[in-house]
Amino acid sequence: MPIETVKKVTLIQPNQVTNAKYSFSKIQKNILYHVISELQPRMTKGEVKMEETKITLKLRDIDTNRNYQRVIDECKKMMRKQISYVLNKDNGKSTIVLATTVAAVTHDHGSEEISFILPSYAMPFFCYYGALGFTSYQKVLALSLKSTYSKRFYELCNRWKDKGGFTIPLKELREMLELENKYPKISHFRARVMDPAQKELQEVADVWFEYELSKFKSRSYNRISFKIFQRNAKGEAVRKDPSKATKKEKYSYVVRFLYLTFPAHHSNKAVEITDALMKMKYLDEVYSRFMRLERDLNLGKKNRADIERVTRFILKEDFELE
Structure with a gap:
């Protein structure tokens, strides 16, 4: 369709x-x-x-x-x-x-x-x-997509489209799809999961992806990077450049990132901190730093506890915010 x-x-x-x-x-x-x-x-x-x-x-x-x-x-x-x-x-x-x-x-x-x-x-x-x-x-x-993998990747593309892509450990992606023990050969994983989903989304969807497998301190492929494309009003493929995000987009991103440390159902602290950073004209700087932290989280270099600890440290030591 x-x-x-x-x-x-x-x-x-x-x-x-x-x-x-x-x-x-x-x-x-x-x-x-x-x-x-x-x-x-x-x-x-x-x-x-x-x-x-x-x-x-x-x-x-x-x-x-x-x-x-x-x-x-x-x-x-x-x-x-x-x-x-x-x-x-x-x-x-x-x-x-x-x-x-x-x-x-x-x-x-x-x-x-x-x-x-x-x-x-x-x-x-x-x-x-x-x-x-x-x-x-x-x-x-989403309902029209023929493959269950196309459906999952359609959701992931929509989640990350504003950042132009994301990187994730291959092990984590397999776990997400419950494919830990299926298609163990990377060629089979690509042929049965990745390539058909990529082809279907590119043919029919408003967002799709290209991907690249890589080896991070390993002899075998252990992580996968996605580039996400969107179709504009003319039907042309475009990719979001995170460095060109608007103030509103940066503000929304910083609030969402701070929710990892200050959950919204506990307090309004994430919004209050972002407002303070914006007033001090530090929004651009903290946006870039949080982007790097999130990349480390996606790569598996840091876990959720690390993110919370580093976030609190940055806010206190660099911006004097508790």
């Missing part, structure tokens, strides 16, 4: 969903897209209401071939899928939550509809974007 023919209905999706480690089939991904669509009014960077939620969908929207038995079979498998995330509490403590994406599925015989019951503990996973931000993408285009 060419991008020109796609009706643009934009969804936002928490980055903890975008980055999650799971392996869903094409139909299961389409179910997830419809669920995310129905949950749009509940997307928040504040407190998420923890309650069991029922979402009813049309069977024909999940599978255009209307193979209803196949949909039911995929739902059974989906109920066995688990998610994990960290739930931060008001007292500053955090809890690791393991939950299923779907608690129950109901379908009346002969009905054209199917209902999904989402457990209460899955709601922060699906709806909270305060700590890591969110990804926005076109719903109809």
Whole structure:
């Protein structure tokens, strides 16, 4: 489906969903897209209401071939899928939550509809974007993609398009796609996963990628770098240059980065610090430094604890901000 023919209905999706480690089939991904669509009014960077939620969908929207038995079979498998995330509490403590994406599925015989019951503990996973931000993408285009890998890379391209690309350890990408033990030969991984997804996105999507494998202190390929392209109004390929970001884009980026250290549901400190940096005319400098830190995080050179420690040090020692 060419991008020109796609009706643009934009969804936002928490980055903890975008980055999650799971392996869903094409139909299961389409179910997830419809669920995310129905949950749009509940997307928040504040407190998420923890309650069991029922979402009813049309069977024909999940599978255009209307193979209803196949949909039911995929739902059974989906109920066995688990998610994990960290739930931060008001007292500053955090809890690791393991939950299923779907608690129950109901379908009346002969009905054209199917209902999904989402457990209460899955709601922060699906709806909270305060700590890591969110990804926005076109719903109809995501649904139209034929490969489950194309769907995942479409989301990742949309997340990182404003930065022009990203680099990630190959091991981490395999874990994200749950391909740790599948396609062990790099040639098979490229032929079965990377190349078909790249080709499909470049042919039909509003964003796509080029990639390069590299060896970092290793004899074998262990990291992968993505260059992300967007299609402009004329249909031409363009790539975002992070160095040419506007003040507004830099401000938004710094706030999102500071959420890693100062979660939004605890306080408004990330915004207050960014306002102070902007007032002191340090926004450009801190934007560049945080970009480098995030690159180190993506490369695996630093972990989340390192980022928080270095961020606090930079703010205190270089900018006199606690």
